[in-house]
Amino acid sequence: MSDILVSEQxxxxxxxxxxxxxxxxxxxxxxxxxxxxDGVAKVINGVTYHxxxxxxxxxxxxxxxxxxxxxxxxxxxxxxxxxxxxGGQVRFHGKxxxxxxxxxxxxxxxxGIAMIFQDSLSALNPVFTVGxxxxxxxxxxxxxxxxxxxxxxxxxxxxxxxxxAKGRFSNYPHQFSGGMRQRAMIxxxxxxxxxxxxxxEPTTALDVTVQAQIMDLLxxxxxxxxxxxxxxxxxxxxxxxxxxxIAVMYAGRIVEEADVYDLYAKPxxxxxxxxxxxxxxxxxxxxxxxxxxxxxxxxxxxxxGCPFNPRxxxxxxxxxxxxxxxxQIRSGRASACHFAExxxxxx
Amino acid sequence: MGRYLLRRLLQLVPVxxxxxxxxxxxxxSVPGDPFAGKCGDRGCPENYRAVMTAKYHLxxxxxxxxxxxxxNLFQGDFGITFGNRPISDIITTSYPNTLKLAVVALxxxxxxxxxxxxxxxxxxNGFLDNLVLVSSLFLIALPVFVIGFVLQWFFGVKWGIITPxxxxxxxxxxxxxxGFVLGSASSAYIARVARTSIAENRRADYVRTAIxxxxxxxxxxxxxxxxxxxxxxxxxxxxxxxxxxxxxIITEGIFGINGIGRQVLRAIVTKESxxxxxxxxxxxxxxxxxxxxxxxxxxxxDPRIRYE
Numbered sequence: 001m002s003d004i005l006v007s008e009q010x011x012x013x014x015x016x017x018x019x020x021x022x023x024x025x026x027x028x029x030x031x032x033x034x035x036x037x038d039g040v041a042k043v044i045n046g047v048t049y050h051x052x053x054x055x056x057x058x059x060x061x062x063x064x065x066x067x068x069x070x071x072x073x074x075x076x077x078x079x080x081x082x083x084x085x086x087g088g089q090v091r092f093h094g095k096x097x098x099x100x101x102x103x104x105x106x107x108x109x110x111x112g113i114a115m116i117f118q119d120s121l122s123a124l125n126p127v128f129t130v131g132x133x134x135x136x137x138x139x140x141x142x143x144x145x146x147x148x149x150x151x152x153x154x155x156x157x158x159x160x161x162x163x164x165a166k167g168r169f170s171n172y173p174h175q176f177s178g179g180m181r182q183r184a185m186i187x188x189x190x191x192x193x194x195x196x197x198x199x200x201e202p203t204t205a206l207d208v209t210v211q212a213q214i215m216d217l218l219x220x221x222x223x224x225x226x227x228x229x230x231x232x233x234x235x236x237x238x239x240x241x242x243x244x245x246i247a248v249m250y251a252g253r254i255v256e257e258a259d260v261y262d263l264y265a266k267p268x269x270x271x272x273x274x275x276x277x278x279x280x281x282x283x284x285x286x287x288x289x290x291x292x293x294x295x296x297x298x299x300x301x302x303x304x305g306c307p308f309n310p311r312x313x314x315x316x317x318x319x320x321x322x323x324x325x326x327x328q329i330r331s332g333r334a335s336a337c338h339f340a341e342x343x344x345x346x347x
Numbered sequence: 348m349g350r351y352l353l354r355r356l357l358q359l360v361p362v363x364x365x366x367x368x369x370x371x372x373x374x375x376s377v378p379g380d381p382f383a384g385k386c387g388d389r390g391c392p393e394n395y396r397a398v399m400t401a402k403y404h405l406x407x408x409x410x411x412x413x414x415x416x417x418x419n420l421f422q423g424d425f426g427i428t429f430g431n432r433p434i435s436d437i438i439t440t441s442y443p444n445t446l447k448l449a450v451v452a453l454x455x456x457x458x459x460x461x462x463x464x465x466x467x468x469x470x471x472n473g474f475l476d477n478l479v480l481v482s483s484l485f486l487i488a489l490p491v492f493v494i495g496f497v498l499q500w501f502f503g504v505k506w507g508i509i510t511p512x513x514x515x516x517x518x519x520x521x522x523x524x525x526g527f528v529l530g531s532a533s534s535a536y537i538a539r540v541a542r543t544s545i546a547e548n549r550r551a552d553y554v555r556t557a558i559x560x561x562x563x564x565x566x567x568x569x570x571x572x573x574x575x576x577x578x579x580x581x582x583x584x585x586x587x588x589x590x591x592x593x594x595x596i597i598t599e600g601i602f603g604i605n606g607i608g609r610q611v612l613r614a615i616v617t618k619e620s621x622x623x624x625x626x627x628x629x630x631x632x633x634x635x636x637x638x639x640x641x642x643x644x645x646x647x648x649d650p651r652i653r654y655e
Contacts, residue, residue, distance in 0.1 A: 077555050110561030117559075122552035126651055127574050137560055172650045188560070 022094070024228045025074070025113065025196050026050040030088035032069055032252075034299075035081060041299040043069050045252040046088070048326065051196060051228040056219075058231045058239040058260075060275070061249035064296050067232045070249075071198045074230075075115050076105045092196075110137060114194035118201040120181040124173040130184045131157070131169030137191045156187040160217060179210035183217065190221060196228040203238060215242055236279055240264065245332075248272050251297050251307035254326055258333045268335035268344045270312050306338070314339055355642070359635050364417075370627045371413050374620040381405070381429060381618040399429065403621075416624070425625040434625045437610055442629065444517055445606035448598070449591040451519065451526035456534035457584055463534075464541020464580070469568065471546055479542070483535035491594070495528040495601040512603035529598040533587050540583055544576040551575070578648050585641030589634035 032044035044066045051057045059067045072078045074090050076097070089096045092112055097105055117123035125133060131153050138149035150169065157165035160183040173181055182202060189197060199218060203211035219242045222229045233239060239246060239260065246263050248256040248271065256269040267273045274292035294311035297303055303310055309319040318338055326336040329344060337343065382391045382399065391399075400406055404415065419426060425434035463483070467476040486494070502524055503511030513521045548554065549572065557571040558564075596608030607626050614622035646652045 075559050077558050079550065106561050106563065108561070109559055115559045117552065117556060119552065123556045125553040125557065125571050125575070127649055128571075136562070140562055140566060174651050188556075192561070 023050045023091070024052050024093065025230075026089075026091040027070060027074065028089040028091065030070060030073060030090065031086045032066075032073055032078070032083055033086055034083050039300045042302060043083070043252050043299055044073070045302070047249070047252065047254055049247045049254060049257065051230055053195065053228050054223075054226040055244045056222060056229040056231055056242055058233060058243035058246045059249060060233060060236065060239060060246055062234060062296050064299065065249040066252040067249050068200055071115065071200050071230065071232055074198065075109060075113060077115075110141060110189075110194065111192040112194060113196040113198065114189040114192065116182075116185050116189045116197065116199040116202045119205050120178065120185045121173060121205075123185060124181065124188075126173055129170050129172055130176065130181075131171075134184070134188045134191055137188070141192055153187075153191070156191055157184065159190070159221070160184070160187040162187070178206050179214060182206060182210075182214050186214075186218065186221070190225070193225070194227065196230065197222065198230045198232070200232045201234070202231075203235070204233075211238070218242065236275060248275070251302055252299065253307070253336060254334075255308065255336045256334065257326070258335075262330075262333055266344050266346075268329055268333060268340045269308075269337045270314050270339075270343065271308050273343070274311075274313075306336075314343075352643075355639055359639070362635060363631065366631045367417070367624070367628055368413060370631075371416065371620075371624050372409060374615075374623050375409050375412070377615075377618070377620075379618050381620075403429070416621070420628065425628075426621040428619050428622055434622050437622060438607070438625060438629060441605055441607045441610045442626075444604055445592050445595050445599070445608060447517055448522055448525060448529060448595055448604060448606060449588055451522040452530035452533075452591050453584065453588055455523070455526045456530035456537055456587070459530075460534040460537025461541050461580065463538040465545055465568070465573070465576075467538070468542040468545025468576070469549065471542075476542075479538055483538050486531045486535040489531075491528060491532065491597050492601065494531050495525075495598055498524055498528060499601060515605065517604070525598050525602040525604065528601070529591055529595055533583075533591070537580060537583055541576065541580050544579050545572065548572055548575050574648070578645065581644055581648060582641055585637050585644065586634075589630070589637050592633065593630055 027047055027049050030044050030047045031042075034041040034043050047066065047070050049057060049059070059070070061067045069078065069083065072083075073085060074097075078085070085098060088098075090098055092108060097108065100108075124130065128136075131150065134153035134156055135146075135149035138144040138152045139146065142149075144152065154165045154169055157168060162168055162180055162183050168176070168180075168184075173184075176184060182205075186202075197218075202218065203214050206214060215238055218229070218231075221227075222242075231239070231243060243260050245257065245259055247254050248263075248269065250271050256263065256267065256272045258268065263272060264276065267276055271292070277290045278292060280289055292311055297307050297310070303320075305318075305320040305322055306312070306315075306324050309315045312319065316338070322338070324336045324338045324340075326334050327340070328334045329340050333344075335343075382396060386392070386395065404412055407415075416426065423435075425438065427433050428437070463479045467473075467479045470476060499511050502508045509521065509524055513525060551572075553575075554567060554572055557567045562571075592607070595604075595606055596612055598604070599606040599608040600612070607630075611623055611626045614620075614626070
C-alpha cells in the first residue's frame, strides 16, 4: 500500500467557524425537498456537518430521517425530480459542489468522494463481471489499458481480502456471497483512491458475523488511507467501534453531534437518549424491549416547534412553539434541544 | 449448456413434423383441380391426366403422400412443379431476395426502434416522447399496404427520389424504402418496448452506482443501462426476423420484388401444392432456428440465466 493519498489542501481540522475553514467536506445548512403528486416533503431541513481527512463521522438516524438523501446530494445522485436542493452548500475543499458544472462534479465522483451502497446485489450491474466493473474505472478514468486495468482490479480485490482474487475477477455479482459482494463493492469504491468515502448502511443487508468483518475491513482501510469516512447507519452497535464523531439526525435535521464517547456516556438530546435506551441489554433479559414511542413525523407536515416534541418524554410547552437550533454546548458537542444543559448535567 | 442445446434441438423434431404436416394437410384439402386451365379451353386429355396423377401420386392417401414427401425432403429433394421445374430452384432464386429484404427491414427497425426507444425512455413526457408515442401508434394502426402504397407514390412517383419498384439486382439503396415499410409496425413495437425497458432501468441501483463511479453519462447509458435494457428488445428482434419473411408477401407485391412471398402466392393460386409446402418448410425452419438463437442470446446477455 504505497498510495496513501494525503491531500495538500486539507489542513488539519481547525475548530474555528470562519468560512474558508480548510475542511475536507462540509455540508452547510443543506435543504432538500421532494415534490410529489401528494405534496412537498421537506426531507432535509438545514443539515450541517463536516468530515476531515482521517476521521470517521457516523450519521445516525431512523429510516426517513434524511441521512441517505444527504449522502445522495453530496454525491450528486439525487433523483431530480422528485428531489430538489432548495438551499445550502456542499463544500469539497472549500468549493461549493452544488454550483459546479456537471462535468466538474463527475470528476469528483469516485476520485474525490466515493460511495458504498447498502444492497450490493442491486447496486452492482448484474450483467457485467465484478472485475469488469472495477477495472472499468481504471480504464475510463485513468485511461489504462485493458490488461493494466485488470491487474489493478485484481489488486483491489486482494486488498479487500477476497480469496482467490484472480479467479473471482471474472465472476458475476450473483456468484458472490453477500459478504464477498460487499467487499467487491468496497474495492470498487476505493479504486480511484477517494479522499472521502460515504458508506450508506454498508452492513444492513448482511449476517451479523459478516457485518463485523466488513466494518473491521472498512475501519482498517480508512485508517490506512487516511480517508474521511461518512458512515450512515441506524445501528448503534456498528457505530461505537469505528466512528470518531456521531451526528444524530431526526426529521431532516442534525439534533445532536458529539464524540462517540461523550454521546454514549451523556447524550444531550432526548432522541439520542431514547435510541441508546432502545439497545437490547443482556441484563434486562425477559423484560419488554424499550422503544421510542410514536412514529417519525410525516415529512409533508412536520410538527411545529421541535419536530421531536410529540414523541419526547421531556416535552414542555416551549417545545411545541420554538424550534431549538443546533447550539454548541461544550467544545465539540452540539445539541438541538431546549433542555440540553439539563440532560448533560443530570446525576 | 450442451445438454440444453441437445434438448432444444430434439424438441425441434416434433415441432418440425407437426408444422409441416399441418401445412401439407392444409394445402391438400384446398378444393380445386390442379390441371384446370393447363391445356387451354378444352381441358386436359384423359391420358395426360392419368400420367400426371401417377407421376405426382395424386391418388394416394395424404399419409402416403406426406411420408414420401418427407422422405424426399430429408434427401434434399423438394420435388418438382407440374411444369417440371425443380422447386429447390424456385426457393434458391427467390429466397435470398426475401432474406435480403427482411434483414434490411430488421436493421432499419432496430435502428429506428432502439434510437427512438432510448431517447424517449431517458426523457419521458417530453415533446419527443409524445411525438414518438403518436407516430408509433400511427404505424401500428396503419396496414402495411397503405404505408407501402403511400410511400411508394410520394418517394417513387411524386418526388422521384427512388424508382417505384425494385430492380432484379436488389441493391441495398433500393431496399431501404421497402425495408422501412416491412418493418414499420415492428419498429413501433420495438420503440415502445425499448422505451419502457430503458425508463424502468433508468432508476435502477446499478445505474446510480455507475454514476457514483464518476463514469461519463455516455458510458452509463451506452454500457450499463443499454446492456440491461436490450434483453427484451433482442428477444423481439430475433423472433421478428421469421415474421418479417412470412409477412413480406404484401411488401414484395407492392415493390415488385421476386421473393418467396410472391412465389407462394402464385403457387397457391395455381395449386402447386408442393411449392407451397416447400417454401413454408423453409420458413418454419428459419423460425425455429431463430427462436433457438434468441434463447441462447438471452443467456449470453443475462448471465443470471443458466440453462441446464
